[in-house]
Amino acid sequence: MLKFILRRIMMMIPQLxxxxxxxxxxxxxMPGDALTGQLAQSPKMDAxxxxxxxxxxxxxxxxxxQYVRWVKNLLHGDLGLSYxxxxxxxxxxxxxxxxxxxxxACVLLLTYLIAIPLGLVSGRWQDSWADKLIVGYSYVxxxxxxxxxALVMLFVFGFKLGWFPTGGSVDIQVEKGxxxxxxxxFYHLLLPALSGALIGTVGIIQYLRSEIIDTKVKDFxxxxxxxxxxxxxxxxxxILRNSFLPIAAFLGYEITGLIGGSIFLESIYSxxxxxxxxxxxxxxxxxxxxxxxxxxxxxxxxxGTLLSDIILSAVDPRIRIE
Amino acid sequence: xxxQPVLQIENLRVSFRVHDAYYAAVDGVSLNVHKNEVLAxxxxxxxxxxxxALSIMGLHxxxxxKLEGKILFHGTDLLSLSVHxxxxxxxxxIGMIFQDPLTALNPLMxxxxxxxxxxxxxxxxxxxxxxxxxxxxxxxxxIPNPNQVYHRxxxxxxxxMRQRIVIAMAIACHPSLIIADEPTTALDVTIQSQIMxxxxxxxxxxxxxxxxxxxxxxxxxxxxxxxxxxxxxxxVEMADVYTLFDRPLHPxxxxxLQSIPSAQHPKERLHVIQGIVPPLQKLPRTGCRFRxxxxxxxxxxxxxxxxxxxxxxxxxxxxxCYKNFHFPHDHIGDMKYGIS
Amino acid sequence: xxxxxxxxxxxxxxxxxxxxxxxxxxxxxxxxxSFQLNRGETYGxxxxxxxxxxxxGRTLxxxxxxxxxxxxxxxxxxxxxxxxxxxYxxxxIQMIFQDPYSSLNPKKRVLDIIAxxxxxxxxxxxxxxxxxxxxxxxxxxxxPDSIYKYPHEFSGGQRQRIGIARALTLHPKLIIADEPVSALDVxxxxxxxxxxxxxxxxxxxxxxxxxHDLGIIxxxxxxxxxxxxxxxxxxxxxxxxxxNPQHIYTKRLISAIPNVDPRKKQEQIKLRQxxxxxxxxxWQRYFNAEGKAYPLKRISDTHSVAIL
Numbered sequence: 001m002l003k004f005i006l007r008r009i010m011m012m013i014p015q016l017x018x019x020x021x022x023x024x025x026x027x028x029x030m031p032g033d034a035l036t037g038q039l040a041q042s043p044k045m046d047a048x049x050x051x052x053x054x055x056x057x058x059x060x061x062x063x064x065x066q067y068v069r070w071v072k073n074l075l076h077g078d079l080g081l082s083y084x085x086x087x088x089x090x091x092x093x094x095x096x097x098x099x100x101x102x103x104x105a106c107v108l109l110l111t112y113l114i115a116i117p118l119g120l121v122s123g124r125w126q127d128s129w130a131d132k133l134i135v136g137y138s139y140v141x142x143x144x145x146x147x148x149x150a151l152v153m154l155f156v157f158g159f160k161l162g163w164f165p166t167g168g169s170v171d172i173q174v175e176k177g178x179x180x181x182x183x184x185x186f187y188h189l190l191l192p193a194l195s196g197a198l199i200g201t202v203g204i205i206q207y208l209r210s211e212i213i214d215t216k217v218k219d220f221x222x223x224x225x226x227x228x229x230x231x232x233x234x235x236x237x238x239i240l241r242n243s244f245l246p247i248a249a250f251l252g253y254e255i256t257g258l259i260g261g262s263i264f265l266e267s268i269y270s271x272x273x274x275x276x277x278x279x280x281x282x283x284x285x286x287x288x289x290x291x292x293x294x295x296x297x298x299x300x301x302x303x304g305t306l307l308s309d310i311i312l313s314a315v316d317p318r319i320r321i322e
Numbered sequence: 323x324x325x326q327p328v329l330q331i332e333n334l335r336v337s338f339r340v341h342d343a344y345y346a347a348v349d350g351v352s353l354n355v356h357k358n359e360v361l362a363x364x365x366x367x368x369x370x371x372x373x374x375a376l377s378i379m380g381l382h383x384x385x386x387x388k389l390e391g392k393i394l395f396h397g398t399d400l401l402s403l404s405v406h407x408x409x410x411x412x413x414x415x416i417g418m419i420f421q422d423p424l425t426a427l428n429p430l431m432x433x434x435x436x437x438x439x440x441x442x443x444x445x446x447x448x449x450x451x452x453x454x455x456x457x458x459x460x461x462x463x464x465i466p467n468p469n470q471v472y473h474r475x476x477x478x479x480x481x482x483m484r485q486r487i488v489i490a491m492a493i494a495c496h497p498s499l500i501i502a503d504e505p506t507t508a509l510d511v512t513i514q515s516q517i518m519x520x521x522x523x524x525x526x527x528x529x530x531x532x533x534x535x536x537x538x539x540x541x542x543x544x545x546x547x548x549x550x551x552x553x554x555x556x557x558v559e560m561a562d563v564y565t566l567f568d569r570p571l572h573p574x575x576x577x578x579l580q581s582i583p584s585a586q587h588p589k590e591r592l593h594v595i596q597g598i599v600p601p602l603q604k605l606p607r608t609g610c611r612f613r614x615x616x617x618x619x620x621x622x623x624x625x626x627x628x629x630x631x632x633x634x635x636x637x638x639x640x641x642x643c644y645k646n647f648h649f650p651h652d653h654i655g656d657m658k659y660g661i662s
Numbered sequence: 663x664x665x666x667x668x669x670x671x672x673x674x675x676x677x678x679x680x681x682x683x684x685x686x687x688x689x690x691x692x693x694x695x696s697f698q699l700n701r702g703e704t705y706g707x708x709x710x711x712x713x714x715x716x717x718x719g720r721t722l723x724x725x726x727x728x729x730x731x732x733x734x735x736x737x738x739x740x741x742x743x744x745x746x747x748x749x750y751x752x753x754x755i756q757m758i759f760q761d762p763y764s765s766l767n768p769k770k771r772v773l774d775i776i777a778x779x780x781x782x783x784x785x786x787x788x789x790x791x792x793x794x795x796x797x798x799x800x801x802x803x804x805x806p807d808s809i810y811k812y813p814h815e816f817s818g819g820q821r822q823r824i825g826i827a828r829a830l831t832l833h834p835k836l837i838i839a840d841e842p843v844s845a846l847d848v849x850x851x852x853x854x855x856x857x858x859x860x861x862x863x864x865x866x867x868x869x870x871x872x873x874h875d876l877g878i879i880x881x882x883x884x885x886x887x888x889x890x891x892x893x894x895x896x897x898x899x900x901x902x903x904x905x906n907p908q909h910i911y912t913k914r915l916i917s918a919i920p921n922v923d924p925r926k927k928q929e930q931i932k933l934r935q936x937x938x939x940x941x942x943x944x945w946q947r948y949f950n951a952e953g954k955a956y957p958l959k960r961i962s963d964t965h966s967v968a969i970l
Contacts, residue, residue, distance in 0.1 A: 217383075219425035226379050226420075227440035227491065228413030231405065237439070241430050317475040318429060366847040481711075510710035510874060515918035515934060537848065540877075540920030544927055563924045581852035583881030584922050591859075592852035592881070598817045 001313070008309055012302050019298040020074070024067050027291040074295070080288035084281070089292045093274065097296075099169050100273035103196075103265065104258040106189050110197035111254070115204035116247075122205065123212025123243070124235060134205065142202045147264040150195040154268060157191055164191040167270035192269040196261055200254075204247060211243035218242075241315075248315055252308025256301045326396075327354040328499050328531040329378070334391035336370070336377045338602070344388050345602040347373040349555035351391075352630075355499065355531040362534045362546035362563075366578075368599045370555040371535045375503045378533070379418050380408050395499065414444035417492030421504035423484035427476040433487045434460075434472035437494055444495045459490040464520060482513035486520070493524060500525075503535045518545055539582055543567060548636075551575045554599060554611040557630060561637040571633065571644040573619070574612050580649070593649065610641040618650050619643060664734075665701040665868055666722075666836060670694050671731035673717050673892075691717040693892035693954075694731075699836070704862070704869040706883030706900070708876060708915070714892040715872045719838045722870065723757050724748075735836070753783055756829035760841040762821035766813040772799065772824055773809040779831045798827040801864075803857065819850035823857065830865060840872045855882060876919050880904055885964070888912050893955045895948070898965035908967040909955075910948045913937045 054060055058069060073080070079089035122134040141149075158166035165171070170185045215221065216239050224238045262275035270276070274293060281289040313319045334351045337344035348370040355361045363371045376382055378393055380400065393400040395416065400408060412418070420426040428436060437459060438452045447455065453472070460468035463486040476484055485505065492500055505521065506514040522545065525532055534545055542549055543563065550560040551574065559572040570576045580593030597615045605611065610624040628641035673692040676685040692714045699705045707715040720726045722733060724740070733740045735751060743751060756779075759765035766775055776795045780786060786794065796806040802823040804816075813821055822842060829837055839858070843851040855878065862869065873879050879886060880900055887897040888911065896909040907913045917937045921930045947969060949955060955968040 219420060219422060220428040222376075222381055223418070223420060223426045223488070223491070224428070224439070225381055226412055226418035227494075228409040228411070228443055229439060230409055230443070233443075237431070238428055242428070245430075316430065318477050366849060511876065511918040512710065512914055515920070518920070519931070519934070538920065539848075540922050543922050543924040544920045544930065546924075567922070567924050578848060579922075581849045582922065583852075583855065583877045592856055593849075594853045594856060595849035598819075598850075 004313060005306075005310060008306055012306065015302055016299070019302075020071060020295065021067070023291050023294050023298065024070055026294070027287055028063065079292040079295075082281075082286055082289050084284050084286040084289075089289055092277070092289065093292065093296075096273050096277055099271065100259075100262055100266070100275060102185075103189060103193060103262060103271065103273055104255070106193035107196035107200060107258055107261070107265075108254065110193050111200045111204065114197055115201035116208065118201070119205045119208025120212065120240070123209040123216075124239075126209075126213055131209075135209075138202045138205045141199050144199060146196070146199045146261060147268060149199055150192065150265055150268045153191060153195040164188075169272050188271070192265045192271055196258075196265050200257075200261065204250070204254075207250065208243060208247055211246060212239060215239045215243045245312070245316055249308050249312045251311060252304040252306070255304035255307065259297045259300055327356050328396060329353075329355040329533070330392070330394040331374075331378075332392040332394065334374070334377065334393060335389070336373045336382065337388040337390075338373075338382075339386045339388075340603060343603075345605070347555055347602060348377065349607075351552075351555075351557055353550055353557065353560065355533055357498065357531055358525070358529045359547045360525065360532040360534055360545050362536060362542040362549045363552055364536055364539065364542050364549060364578075365552035366537060366599060368554075368602075369552040371537075371552050372503055374552075375418075375501050375533065375535045378501055379412055379416065380405070381418075409443070413440040414495040415497050416499045416501065417494070417497040419485075419488055419492045419500065419502040419505045422508045423481055423488050424476075424508070426488050427484060429476055432473050432475055433479070434474075437487065437491050440491060440494050455494075456490075459494055460487075462524070463487070463490045463493075464516075465490075481509055482516065485509060485513070485517055489517070489520065489524070493528065493530075496528060498530055500530050500532045501535070502532060504537070505534070506541060507536070507538070514541075521545070539579065540584075551578070554605055556611060556640060557638070558612065558640045559638065560630070565634075565637050569637075571637070571639045572612075572641070573616050573643060573647045576647070576649075577616075610643055612641070613643065616643070616647070619647060623647075664698040665736060666699040666870075667732075667734040668698065668718075668722070669696050669732040669734070671696070671718065671721065671733065672729045673714070673721055673726060674729040690892045692721065692728075695887075695889070695892075695894050697887050697894065697897060699868055699870060701835075701868055702862070702866060703884040704871050704882050706879040706886040707870060707872045707889060708874065708879050708886055709889035710874060710915075712891075713889040715889050716840055718889070719757070719840050719870060719872050723755050723838055724752060749783075753779075753832040754835045756832065756834040756837050758822070758825055758829050758837060758839040758842045761845050762818055762825055763813075763845070765825055766821055768813050770812070771809065772811055772813070775813070775824065776809070776828045776831055779828065783832055794831070795827075798830055799824075801830075801861070802827045817850070818846050819853045822846065822850075822854050826854075826857070826861070830861070833865070834867070836868045836870065838870045838872070841874070842871075843878065844873070844875065851878070858882070876904075876915060888915065890955060891953070893968070894958055894966075895955045895968045896966065897958060898962075902962070902965045906965075908961065908965070909969065910937070910941050910944065911955075914941060 058066060061069075077090055079093070081087070082089050082092050085092055118134050118137075122131045125131055154166060157163050165188050169188050170181065174181045174184045221234060221238055224234050229237070259275070262273060263278055264275070265271065266273040266276035267279050274296070277289065278293045280286075281293070331351060331353050334348055335346050336348035337346040351370075351374060353361065363374060365371050373382070377387075377389055378400065382389070389401050391401070395411065398411075400411070403411070427433065434453070434456050437456045441447055441452050441455065445452075457468045457472060460471055465471050465483060465486055471479070471483070476487070479487070485508075489505075502521065506517050509517060518541065521532070524530075534541070536542060546563045548560065548562050549566045550557045551566075551572065552558065553574045559566070559570070559575045566575065567579075570579055574595075577593055577595045581595060583592055595615055596617065600606070600614075606614070609626060610628050613619070613621070613624050623646050624643045625641050630638045630640045633639050671692055672690070672694055674688040674690055677687045677689060678684060679686045695714075695718065697705070707718060709715045717726060721728050728741065735754060738751065740748065740751060773792065773795050776798060777791050780791060780794065792809070795809050799809055800806050804820060804823060808816075813824065816824065842858070843854050846854060858869070859882070861867065869882070871879065871882050883900050885898065886900050886903045888895050888903070888909065890911050896903060896907065896912045903912060904916060907916055914937055917930070917934045921927070956970055958966040958968050960966045
């Protein structure tokens with residue numbers, strides 16, 4: 001098992017390399033360079049100083065040397081300087097990364113908490129009124145774009161009813177580290193997480209439903225019935241575990257999808273996370289931040305697929321690899 | 323053989339819903355199985371033999387199936403039981419062996435666990451006792467290293483081993499009746515003979531009755547005490563195995579026997595049954611159902627309402643068309659490919 | 663000259679293991695087999711699942727690449743031909759598959775299914791093509807109008823005959839039939855087997871008949887090769903193999919066939935027990951330390967066995 005994980009991680013190295021080349025090339029291809037941003041802030045800088053600075057920063061070196069330097073810095077955790085915020089990208093990201101991770105984890109948790117019971121009911125009692133209702137819900141939510149739904153939620157529950165805060169990740173007045181602080185933080189999370197989850201469940205509900213419908217007519221379920229096992233146990237011991245397999249494999253990819261989703265959620269709820277930052281940085285052409293964020297989301301995708309493989313090999317004995 | 327049959331099926335009709343109408347796949351079948359007896363139900367695909375087997379175990383989806391008649395197991399009508407009551411019988415007093423050991427086992431559960439599972443509900447044993455019994459069962463069905471195999475997953479075992487596991491599951495609680503649905507069809511010949519030997523041996527040890535569903539007349543000849551031949555949902559002939567092979571009467575039985583290439587009795591040309599088994603919805607429900615496939619026999623030779631008649635003690639045949647039945651003289655005509 | 667000659671055919675698949683997926687060994691699906699087919703005969707390849715019989719068939723038709731060995735069709739080595747020659751010779755070998763349900767494209771009409779090989783090799787006008795397909799479809803016992811139907815409108819036996827019609831379109835010399843009737847009911851089986859015998863003389867076909875069913879093999883074949891773990895353990899005329907099996911594995915296979923005579927039940931069980939005992943006692947006579955069969959040794963003009 002350990003060997004398998006190791007090999008899987010080894011396989012990520014070339015993937016990461018390709019990703020970094022792509023991101024670097026992307027950054028180079030964008031109009032302007034690292035100094036363009038600074039120039040915007042101090043327009044009086046003359047051409048000579050600019051040349052000197054370019055030389056100093058190594059921007060005149062051949063591309064491959066620049067790339068190697070960039071990767072080296074990357075490995076040291078140096079993601080460069082944000083020219084808009086005038087602080088190292090690493091510092092800029094660290095607080096926001098935690099926020100985004102928290103939001104993503106919440107969305108994920110809520111998604112599964114909602115989707116699994118609904119998928120179960122829908123698949124087990126296929127064609128019942130409950131199933132029809134659930135399928136109806138999933139169609140509606142499939143057709144609803146996340147950003148519109150999130151806006152409506154914000155409008156109704158945030159502004160109209162005033163049940164939830166309408167922005168930020170925590171109120172300023174609460175003291176850091178206290179219980180109140182965490183409760184407050186969670187309070188801020190709930191609405192965006194719920195909006196994300198209610199839209200994100202569709203895929204899982206539909207998937208789980210059809211998996212259960214497929215599994216319950218399998219031969220080994222017939223065998224279990226022939227053994228005289230009660231229906232509830234047939235579901236818990238035989239049908240569910242087998243139906244969860246693809247869902248478990250899905251988890252990793254789900255994580256990847258969350259990053260895209262967080263851009264909308266964070267922007268709409270003015271939640272200080274990576275997604276919001278990403279959008280801002282693109283608007284303001286803060287390229288060092290953009291490349292760092294693209295790199296991070298690429299990494300998250302790779303980790304997500306790794307997680308999928310590990311989960312799958314852990315739950316399915318047929319894929320267990322020595 | 324004791325007098326009281328283990329299983330008595332009376333006028334069973336199993337109908338499946340296709341769109342909005344029900345069509346009988348098993349149409350008025352009556353039969354008995356005694357203790358220590360193997361009754362083979364033989365026929366080609368679509369004759370209703372598997373539907374019959376599954377209805378004994380209550381394994382048809384209730385929403386799409388209509389069951390009429392009686393299935394008496396030790397005098398209790400299984401069709402009148404609730405699922406809860408049926409669950410106390412199936413797996414305990416009736417065991418089932420399925421055709422494909424690859425799909426009949428849960429891929430995510432160790433074989434030991436799958437054998438024990440039935441015991442959880444039928445026997446009150448401690449987990450240690452259950453385990454002991456499972457190991458014993460594995461030994462009994464001829465599995466080497468039962469202690470290791472106990473922890474194995476189905477995919478780690480060969481097809482023959484898996485079928486032994488399925489058999490161990492079926493006999494785990496000492497059933498008095500075993501339903502075996504094509505138990506050797508998915509296996510290689512040498513494995514098939516081993517499994518047949520094993521079933522015979524277990525049956526003699528435990529005095530169980532066996533309903534053996536098969537399409538293979540060789541398996542019938544080796545395993546069965548009595549045989550019921552099914553065609554289009556009905557039993558067309560029933561007799562003890564010697565009578566059936568010595569004096570087959572019904573045209574369908576005779577045609578079947580003529581159509582198999584046999585390693586022991588080679589023949590130059592095989593008999594071809596003309597036409598095809600009509601699909602469920604188009605099945606003729608009146609008259610001799612086999613008449614369209616022996617078109618050279620005059621209509622007047624058939625009965626209008628054929629019944630299963632005892633023509634000699636213990637030998638039942640449906641319809642009187644057997645009396646003047648003959649194979650077509652023109653064996654090698656162009657009709658032999660059964661243009662339909 | 664032999665019609666088809668197979669010399670030392672090997673098909674190996676690498677087994678990879680370890681951190682760097684190094685090749686640590688080979689699965690020897692087909693391990694050095696040699697046999698030959700005479701023109702017009704039916705040669706049976708028998709064995710249990712995993713013995714390599716299907717791999718052999720697929721290698722002959724070019725679906726699988728041979729690791730080593732020669733396949734000579736009428737004296738020409740198929741592996742050494744250039745592309746054009748090979749496609750020309752490929753016409754001479756056709757295949758009939760096991761499952762008539764999955765081997766016919768459900769979205770195509772029978773006309774298109776049968777005409778497909780013609781379209782690849784011959785330029786015919788639509789009328790000529792239709793006439794040819796209708797001729798073939800009549801030959802396999804189906805109504806000429808059925809060329810406009812789709813596969814699902816036919817029964818299993820009829821579909822298998824459509825598959826045969828497709829194989830016949832290019833006037834092949836050799837037909838490889840891989841378990842052609844195992845998916846069919848016995849009465850339908852009879853139909854297809856009779857039919858295969860009929861067209862054999864009419865179209866002057868040579869068959870390589872692959873099956874696990876010894877009853878069918880005996881019915882169909884003139885000569886038989888018994889395969890076990892990628893090797894031949896016995897080869898000879900059908901009569902000799904069935905009446906006088908020499909290798910313990912052949913004996914096991916033959917004794918395992920259920921006898922259709924219920925009065926022979928006990929006899930059959932005894933025979934099986936006897937063979938099983940012999941198998942355990944004299945294992946070394948038939949297999950080496952690795953469980954592999956020995957090279958074939960000729961014991962009569964038409965009979966070879968793999969013993970020491």
